[in-house]
Amino acid sequence: MSARVLPYVLILPVTLFLCLFFLYPFILVSQQAFSNGSELTLDNFREVTSHWKFPISMKNTLLLAAVVVPIQVALALLMATMVSKMGKGRDLVLYIWTIPLGISDLAAGIIWLAIFDQSGFLNSMMHGLGVIDKPLNLLSYQHPGVVFLAIALAEIWRATAIMLVILVAGIGLIPKEYYEAAEVFGASPWKRFLRITLPLLRPSLQTALVLRVILAFEIFAVVAALGGTLFPVLMGETYAYQFDLLNSRAAAAMALIILGISIGFTLIILRVLRVPKGASI
Amino acid sequence: MTLFSKIAGVASGVALSCTAMAAQADVLFWSTQAKPVEESQAMREQVLAGAGQGVDYQPNDAGPWLTRLNAELQSGSGTIGVLGGLHGDFAAMSPDDLVDLSDLGVSSASETFNTLAMLGTDKMLYIPWMQASYIMAANKEALPYLPEGADIDALTYDQLIEWAANVHEATGEPKFGFPAGPKGLKHRFFQGYLYPSYTNGVVRTFASDDAVVAWEKFRELWEHTNPASTNFSFMQEQLLSGDAWIVFDHTSRLAQAFNDRPDDFVAFPAPAGPAGRGFMPVLAGVAIPRTAPDMEAAKALVKYMLAPETQIATLRATNFFPVVDVALPDDLPPSVQAAGAAVAKMSASPDANPGLLPAGLGDKGGEFNRVFVDAFERIVLARQDIRAVLDDEKGKLAAIMEETGAPCWAPDAPSEGACPVE
Amino acid sequence: MTDAVASAPGADTRKSARFLYVSAVVFLCAWVLVPIYFLLINTLSSPETVTSFPKPFLPEFDMGSLTFFAGFAGILTALKNSVVVAGMTMVMSIVIGAPAGYALSRFEFRGKGLFRLLILLTRAFPLPLLALPLAVLFIRTGLDDTAFGLAIVHTTLAIPFAVLITFSLFSGIPIELEEAAWTLGCTRLTAFTKVVLPLILPGIAASAIFAFVISWNEVFAAAVLTIENRTLTAFLLQNLDTSPLHLKFAGGFILVVPALIFIFAVRKYLFAMWGIANR
Numbered sequence: 009m010s011a012r013v014l015p016y017v018l019i020l021p022v023t024l025f026l027c028l029f030f031l032y033p034f035i036l037v038s039q040q041a042f043s044n045g046s047e048l049t050l051d052n053f054r055e056v057t058s059h060w061k062f063p064i065s066m067k068n069t070l071l072l073a074a075v076v077v078p079i080q081v082a083l084a085l086l087m088a089t090m091v092s093k094m095g096k097g098r099d100l101v102l103y104i105w106t107i108p109l110g111i112s113d114l115a116a117g118i119i120w121l122a123i124f125d126q127s128g129f130l131n132s133m134m135h136g137l138g139v140i141d142k143p144l145n146l147l148s149y150q151h152p153g154v155v156f157l158a159i160a161l162a163e164i165w166r167a168t169a170i171m172l173v174i175l176v177a178g179i180g181l182i183p184k185e186y187y188e189a190a191e192v193f194g195a196s197p198w199k200r201f202l203r204i205t206l207p208l209l210r211p212s213l214q215t216a217l218v219l220r221v222i223l224a225f226e227i228f229a230v231v232a233a234l235g236g237t238l239f240p241v242l243m244g245e246t247y248a249y250q251f252d253l254l255n256s257r258a259a260a261a262m263a264l265i266i267l268g269i270s271i272g273f274t275l276i277i278l279r280v281l282r283v284p285k286g287a288s289i
Numbered sequence: 290m291t292l293f294s295k296i297a298g299v300a301s302g303v304a305l306s307c308t309a310m311a312a313q314a315d316v317l318f319w320s321t322q323a324k325p326v327e328e329s330q331a332m333r334e335q336v337l338a339g340a341g342q343g344v345d346y347q348p349n350d351a352g353p354w355l356t357r358l359n360a361e362l363q364s365g366s367g368t369i370g371v372l373g374g375l376h377g378d379f380a381a382m383s384p385d386d387l388v389d390l391s392d393l394g395v396s397s398a399s400e401t402f403n404t405l406a407m408l409g410t411d412k413m414l415y416i417p418w419m420q421a422s423y424i425m426a427a428n429k430e431a432l433p434y435l436p437e438g439a440d441i442d443a444l445t446y447d448q449l450i451e452w453a454a455n456v457h458e459a460t461g462e463p464k465f466g467f468p469a470g471p472k473g474l475k476h477r478f479f480q481g482y483l484y485p486s487y488t489n490g491v492v493r494t495f496a497s498d499d500a501v502v503a504w505e506k507f508r509e510l511w512e513h514t515n516p517a518s519t520n521f522s523f524m525q526e527q528l529l530s531g532d533a534w535i536v537f538d539h540t541s542r543l544a545q546a547f548n549d550r551p552d553d554f555v556a557f558p559a560p561a562g563p564a565g566r567g568f569m570p571v572l573a574g575v576a577i578p579r580t581a582p583d584m585e586a587a588k589a590l591v592k593y594m595l596a597p598e599t600q601i602a603t604l605r606a607t608n609f610f611p612v613v614d615v616a617l618p619d620d621l622p623p624s625v626q627a628a629g630a631a632v633a634k635m636s637a638s639p640d641a642n643p644g645l646l647p648a649g650l651g652d653k654g655g656e657f658n659r660v661f662v663d664a665f666e667r668i669v670l671a672r673q674d675i676r677a678v679l680d681d682e683k684g685k686l687a688a689i690m691e692e693t694g695a696p697c698w699a700p701d702a703p704s705e706g707a708c709p710v711e
Numbered sequence: 712m713t714d715a716v717a718s719a720p721g722a723d724t725r726k727s728a729r730f731l732y733v734s735a736v737v738f739l740c741a742w743v744l745v746p747i748y749f750l751l752i753n754t755l756s757s758p759e760t761v762t763s764f765p766k767p768f769l770p771e772f773d774m775g776s777l778t779f780f781a782g783f784a785g786i787l788t789a790l791k792n793s794v795v796v797a798g799m800t801m802v803m804s805i806v807i808g809a810p811a812g813y814a815l816s817r818f819e820f821r822g823k824g825l826f827r828l829l830i831l832l833t834r835a836f837p838l839p840l841l842a843l844p845l846a847v848l849f850i851r852t853g854l855d856d857t858a859f860g861l862a863i864v865h866t867t868l869a870i871p872f873a874v875l876i877t878f879s880l881f882s883g884i885p886i887e888l889e890e891a892a893w894t895l896g897c898t899r900l901t902a903f904t905k906v907v908l909p910l911i912l913p914g915i916a917a918s919a920i921f922a923f924v925i926s927w928n929e930v931f932a933a934a935v936l937t938i939e940n941r942t943l944t945a946f947l948l949q950n951l952d953t954s955p956l957h958l959k960f961a962g963g964f965i966l967v968v969p970a971l972i973f974i975f976a977v978r979k980y981l982f983a984m985w986g987i988a989n990r
Binding site: 011012014015018019022025026029032033034036037087090094099101102103104105106108109110111112113114115120122123126127128129131132133135136165170173174180181182211214215218219222223225243247250251256260263266267270271 | 914
């Protein structure tokens with residue numbers, strides 16, 4: 009098969025599949041965002057963006073992503089390089105580190121609520137250590153910082169493994185010879201990481217980052233469990249429009265706004281971490 | 290991989306044939322009520338086991354419930370036989386989508402409920418199924434701090450605030466608990482309790498001077514409210530953990546506390562304000578969507594749900610009370626006894642000011658609730674100026690009332706046409 | 712080699728570096744495990760203990776909550792359905808997704824940018840909003856309430872992962888490797904199966920894990936699209952947040968365990984090749 013036709017043959021199944029099961033319902037839904045029942049309008053967007061909670065939930069979502077994602081990248085890189093040096097016990101350690109992969113966001117929310125709850129494990133621990141006499145009320149509107157910290161910790165705990173697995177698989181593809189050569193020339197581990205691992209890991213890093221950022225904008229269940237009504241995020245507002253207010257037009261408009269932000273950030277990441285054309289190891 | 294796909298293929302084949310067989314056997318009871326796993330298990334084992342036909346009881350969150358239902362209505366063919374939901378769930382539906390149940394020969398003992406069930410038409414579009422209300426509950430450790438001369442069964446809001454303040458002072462912690470979490474039913478407190486008690490209305494008096502007083506009082510109470518209340522949705526949890534000593538919530542959301550430790554808690558009526566002791570019922574109903582696969586079986590199930598024995602079994606399973614006249618047995622669970630007594634005292638109190646459920650709002654019910662929730666979040670959490678917030682939210686409320694044309698309901702004075710916001 | 716480099720004064724720093732490294736590994740393991748241990752404690756606690764303060768740090772092995780779920784009618788069928796749906800999702804997302812990943816990494820073609828955008832769109836739009844038109848489509852075509860139908864929806868969720876992960880892995884394999892194979896008489900296909908496929912097997916395993924876990928944990932579509940063929944998640948999780956605390960924890964635990972077992976089972980594939988590459 010010629011190289012001109014082959015790529016299209018290869019992407020055909022995905023394209024057909026997604027057109028039928030994603031694009032078709034997606035178009036039906038997004039039409040709603042631009043209609044008021046009879047004519048084309050931007051009223052739905054105006055309605056959702058003018059609600060007093062919109063700027064707050066926008067700020068919260070972006071802030072959370074800005075704090076959580078970089079930490080996750082750093083942590084996942086650290087873990088991946090640590091694993092690469094490991095001899096004995098690597099399988100076990102990797103397994104343990106990938107455990108959170110299997111935990112749904114709702115379950116993660118439940119777990120971290122048990123920790124931060126007023127009569128939860130964190131208070132019990134501090135109580136046992138004699139730091140406090142009686143349980144502190146951690147997740148209250150008076151301590152927005154603690155609420156934010158709890159949500160960020162839960163997210164870092166839950167979703168770093170996704171990046172880790174992608175990065176570990178990527179590091180595995182870097183030929184060992186590069187490191188050996190660098191060692192011969194006396195490059196420090198930090199230099200080796202900076203000059204070999206990081207550049208050669210770019211495709212995996214790009215993928216991990218794009219997926220993670222998109223998922224970060226869709227955060228909902230963990231926030232609802234820990235932040236209650238204190239920490240509105242975009243996705244929570246979208247569901248509120250759809251299922252509490254039964255306003256599917258506004259919900260569709262919200263979803264399109266989130267989609268727009270996601271695409272914007274994806275394009276930035278793709279550009280910054282561009283894999284140069286014809287790049288090869 | 291090939292092995293995998295083979296297994297998967299076989300399995301899906303099996304699954305397909307199973308569906309075909311099962312579809313004829315059971316009536317699918319699609320419900321937004323009795324969702325907690327213990328309650329749904331009790332519904333299946335104690336209530337529906339005796340239905341004389343196979344019933345598949347599937348409780349769901351509002352999201353999946355509505356999405357599935359709408360999908361079946363849109364595609365014109367369905368698997369759902371009977372719908373279970375709150376008055377508000379049915380009010381948000383188009384009347385054409387529900388089967389007329391007028392000639393089924395069953396109805397509730399309350400004419401008010403039967404009228405509500407017509408959803409503004411002249412047909413019974415759902416049959417009232419069970420009822421509940423909101424009450425107060427307290428840990429017995431809080432009782433010594435009751436203000437002097439206060440009768441727990443006839444509290445006023447001022448006394449409640451004083452009581453909560455006493456507990457706060459004595460324990461050093463705010464121990465009043467309020468279900469302001471994401472799934473909490475806080476809006477019902479404002480619509481059915483705070484507003485009627487202070488303003489003798491809900492819609493007309495939304496932005497009145499009395500309403501400003503009501504919000505000021507609630508702010509005072511909030512001073513002694515556990516600040517984590519914005520995470521609380523089921524006050525039984527905080528009663529049991531001791532994070533809250535005095536709470537307000539739905540009777541079925543307090544049940545576990547009474548059933549687990551019946552000797553530790555008391556239930557009592559909601560407090561009274563200058564305009565009386567406002568309270569409101571919760572009404573759940575059963576209905577049949579026009580797409581029900583087996584109409585006769587579905588109707589038989591609706592009839593069965595209204596039978597006196599079923600109503601008692603439902604009471605035990607869900608803590609929702611019967612809507613038909615039936616003598617309650619003596620051996621009911623502690624939660625039912627406690628809640629039943631509190632509701633009875635509330636309705637029989639001389640200053641009772643019972644409200645009705647919002648009616649005629651259609652699918653704007655959610656937006657209506659949101660006005661009250663927004664007012665709460667802005668006034669109490671964000672501490673914005675009360676008058677300014679009410680004047681601002683008033684516009685939204687008026688728009689909802691005008692758009693739906695919903696007439697006033699008690700305790701608001703009746704209106705001609707849409708209920709005005711004064 | 713190490714001995715040759717390490718001189719006498721370097722030994723101490725080397726030792727402390729080693730110590731730092733080991734304690735970091737231990738700390739990160741604890742960071743993952745401790746919260747799960749807390750979940751285990753709560754799962755194995757009586758309802759009174761779950762709401763008590765201060766919390767115990769040792770489980771008391773009260774099986775009450777787990778027994779409640781064990782007695783839940785239909786839980787085994789739901790478990791089976793979950794496994795079937797997740798398995799189908801896994802197979803479909805890789806069979807459909809991996810070729811596209813290969814195409815993205817090896818070819819420049821018109822519409823490539825658009826295609827990537829379509830893939831990402833899929834993940835950036837909330838499924839609960841799409842569920843209504845999808846459900847209508849499924850009811851009309853008879854896919855409704857089948858494991859296969861649900862697996863299709865879960866596959867659309869998993870495909871972006873499959874495509875992008877395989878894309879990044881193929882990109883990490885030098886094209887020269889393939890070209891060398893061609894000159895040695897391999898066709899494009901045999902070069903792929905003999906040279907490239909073994910190298911990216913771990914990546915395939917990674918996307919398989921994602922697909923499985925995504926399907927396993929998905930609630931909304933499962934709740935809307937299955938009635939008789941409920942998955943375990945739709946069966947348990949959807950009503951978990953309105954359930955009493957002790958059952959909340961036990962239910963969460965029951966959902967976590969099978970996913971853990973699955974990751975454990977495939978970890979060999981995930982990291983096997985990796986060991987060889989580094990030896």
